[in-house]
Amino acid sequence: MALPRSGPVRSEHARRAILQATATLLAERGYDHLTIEGIAAAAGVGKQTIYRWWSSKGDIIAECLLEGMVVPGRGELPDTGDIRADLTRWLRDLADMLARDEGELLLRSLIAAAAEHVEVGRRLRDVLAGPESLSGRLERATGTVPNLPRGAPVEEIAEALIGALLLRALSRSPLQPADIDRLLRAVLG
Known part of the structure; x- marks a missing residue:
């Protein structure tokens, strides 16, 4: 005979609603204006439901990062067989996204969340440059050929x-196509 489960049951529907609400509100309002109350209202759950599973908005953002809900496409590169061409396209797409108001807001929000919560910073690094994404x-x-030589320092290249x-996004100095070409020449040789 099985014993009844003790403690709250985590509803997958509620969890997804909370994560989606967080990602949407973060994109619309930014980190500074993101509140647990706002997330709860948008997700249609009580604050106690959120606090039962996460201790802070930074923890929710970290889970959104892992789920690929905050950084679209998890920063994945195309794979055409030519790493330089793939990196050029990928950097141009990211630079274009960060040049838009919503991209800039998302970046500032993620940096604020990472500064406040170590785990958000770690997860952001993994999503952008870690083994599951760019360095992988x-x-x-x-x-x-025409890619990288064996033993290339891939983590350092990614970083x-x-x-x-x-740096360009934070300084509001957008990367232009010529800048991307020079950057890739400097990093890849």
């Missing part, structure tokens, strides 16, 4: 590209 794609491109993109 770079690793798969090593050892083939350099993301770092350059973020």
Whole structure:
């Protein structure tokens, strides 16, 4: 005979509604104006439901990052067989997104969340440059022509590209196509 489950049952429907509400509100209002009360109202749940599963809005954002709900496409590169062409297209797409008001707001919100919550920063790094995304794609491109040589420092390449993109976005100096070409020449050789 099975014993009854103790503690609250986590509803997948409520969890998805909370994550979707968080991602939507973050994109619309930014991190500073994101509240647990607002998330609860938008998701149609009580605040106590949210606090039962997450301790802060930063924790919810971290889960949204892992679910691919905050950074569209999880920063994935195309895979045409030519890493330089793929990186060029990917960086141009990201630069275009960050040049729009909603992209800039999303970036500032993610940076604020990462500054406040270590786990958000770690997850953001993994989503943008980690082994499941950019550095993993770079690793798969090593050892083939016209791609990267075997043993290329893929994590460092990933971090350099993301770092350059973020610095330009933070300084509100958009990356132009010629800038992207020079950046790739500097990083990839």
